[in-house]
Amino acid sequence: MSGLFTLHWTWFLAIIGMGLATYTTRISGLLLMRGVVVKGRLKAALDAVPPSVLMAVITPTILMTGRAESLAAVATAIAAFMRAPLLLTILIGMISVVGLRWLGL
Amino acid sequence: MTELYVKETEAKRAFSSDLRAGFVDMTPMLLVYVPVAMLWGAVATAKGFSPLEAFLMSFFVYAGTAQFIAVDMWREPLPIAVLIFTTFVVNLRLVMMSASISRHMDTIAKRLHPFLMYILTDEAWAIVERRAAAERLTLGYFLGVALPLWPTWFLSSTMGAALGTGIGNPATIGLDFAYAAMLLCIVIGFWRGPRTGVVIAVSGLIAAAAKFYLPGPWYILLGGLAGVAAAALLHSEEEA
Numbered sequence: 001m002s003g004l005f006t007l008h009w010t011w012f013l014a015i016i017g018m019g020l021a022t023y024t025t026r027i028s029g030l031l032l033m034r035g036v037v038v039k040g041r042l043k044a045a046l047d048a049v050p051p052s053v054l055m056a057v058i059t060p061t062i063l064m065t066g067r068a069e070s071l072a073a074v075a076t077a078i079a080a081f082m083r084a085p086l087l088l089t090i091l092i093g094m095i096s097v098v099g100l101r102w103l104g105l
Numbered sequence: 106m107t108e109l110y111v112k113e114t115e116a117k118r119a120f121s122s123d124l125r126a127g128f129v130d131m132t133p134m135l136l137v138y139v140p141v142a143m144l145w146g147a148v149a150t151a152k153g154f155s156p157l158e159a160f161l162m163s164f165f166v167y168a169g170t171a172q173f174i175a176v177d178m179w180r181e182p183l184p185i186a187v188l189i190f191t192t193f194v195v196n197l198r199l200v201m202m203s204a205s206i207s208r209h210m211d212t213i214a215k216r217l218h219p220f221l222m223y224i225l226t227d228e229a230w231a232i233v234e235r236r237a238a239a240e241r242l243t244l245g246y247f248l249g250v251a252l253p254l255w256p257t258w259f260l261s262s263t264m265g266a267a268l269g270t271g272i273g274n275p276a277t278i279g280l281d282f283a284y285a286a287m288l289l290c291i292v293i294g295f296w297r298g299p300r301t302g303v304v305i306a307v308s309g310l311i312a313a314a315a316k317f318y319l320p321g322p323w324y325i326l327l328g329g330l331a332g333v334a335a336a337a338l339l340h341s342e343e344e345a
Contacts, residue, residue: 004267006155014185015158018175019165021193026222029203030210038208044340045333049205050234051295052308052332053198054288056325057170057227059312061285069282076286080293087133093286094279 068100120245127249146265152179159266163259171195195322202230209237213244224251231291308332
C-alpha cells in the first residue's frame with residue numbers, strides 16, 4: 001500500500017524519461033519546420049495532418065470495437081456534418097452508444 | 106504618446122477577447138478531460154501509483170494516450186527503456202501536429218514557442234488548427250485553449266488517484282466513447298470536399314490494418330502518415 005506522497009526513485013526516473021521523450025516530439029515539429037517555405041505539395045500534405053492523424057487515433061474505437069460503437073460513430077458524424085456544436089455532437093455520440101449497447105447491438 | 110497608449114490598450118483588449126474566445130471553444134473538452142484524467146488516476150493507483158506519482162506523470166508527460174499505455178505496461182522490475190521508447194512512438198504524431206501548427210505561429214513571440222509546445226495536446230491542437238484555418242492565430246487564443254487544460258489534466262488525475270477505483274465504470278454513461286466522438290467531430294470540421302474523404306478513408310484503413318497486424322501503438326503513426334501521403338499524391342500543381 002502506498003501513501004499519498006510515496007515516490008519510488010526508479011518510477012520518478014521513468015516519469016522524467018517519458019516526459020523528455022514526449023517533449024522531444026512536441027518541439028521537434030517546430031524545429032524541423034524552421035525556415036522551410038511551405039507551399040504546393042508540402043502544404044497539401046501538412047493541411048491533411050489534422051484529419052488524418054485524428055482519424056488514425058480513433059480508428060480502433062469507431063471501427064474495431066463493435067457494431068454499437070461504429071453505428072454511434074455514424075450518428076456522431078452526421079451530427080458533425082450538420083454543423084451541430086461540439087458539445088452537442090459529443091452528447092449525441094455518448095447517448096447513441098449507450099442506447100445501442102442497451103439494445104444489445 | 107496618447108496614440109501609443111491607445112494602441113497598447115487596443116492590443117490588450119484584443120488579447121483578452123482572444124483569450125476568452127479560446128477559453129469558450131475549449132470548454133467542451135473539460136467534459137472529456139476531467140473524467141478521462143480521473144479514470145487514468147484510478148488505473149494508475151491500481152498499479153501501485155501514489156497520488157504524488159500520478160501527479161508527477163500527468164504534470165511532466167501530459168499525454169493521455171501514452172499515459173494509459175504506460176500504466177498498462179507498468180510492472181516491477183520497471184522496464185524503463187521500453188516505457189520511454191513506447192511513449193516516444195505513441196507521441197510521434199505530435200511531431201506532425203507541431204510541424205503543422207508552427208506555420209501559424211508567426212504572430213507569437215518566439216521565446217514563448219517552447220512553452221506553447223509543452224502544453225500542446227491532441228485536443229488543444231485540433232481546436233487551435235481549426236481556428237488557424239479560419240483566421241489568424243494569436244497568442245491569446247492559443248493560451249485560452251491550451252493553458253487551462255494542463256492543470257485540469259494533472260489535478261483531475263491526482264484526484265482520481267486519491268479516490269482510487271471507487272469512481273465507477275465510465276462505460277455505463279458512454280464516457281468511454283466521448284473522446285472518440287469529440288475527435289470525430291473535429292475530423293469532420295476539417296472537411297474540404299471529396300479529397301478529405303480520401304485522406305480519412307486511407308488513414309482509417311491503414312490504421313485498422315496496423316492495429317490488427319502490429320503490436321503496440323504504431324497504428325497512429327502509420328495511419329496518420331498514410332493519409333498525409335494520400336493528400337500529397339492527390340495534389341496537382343496547377344491548382345496551387
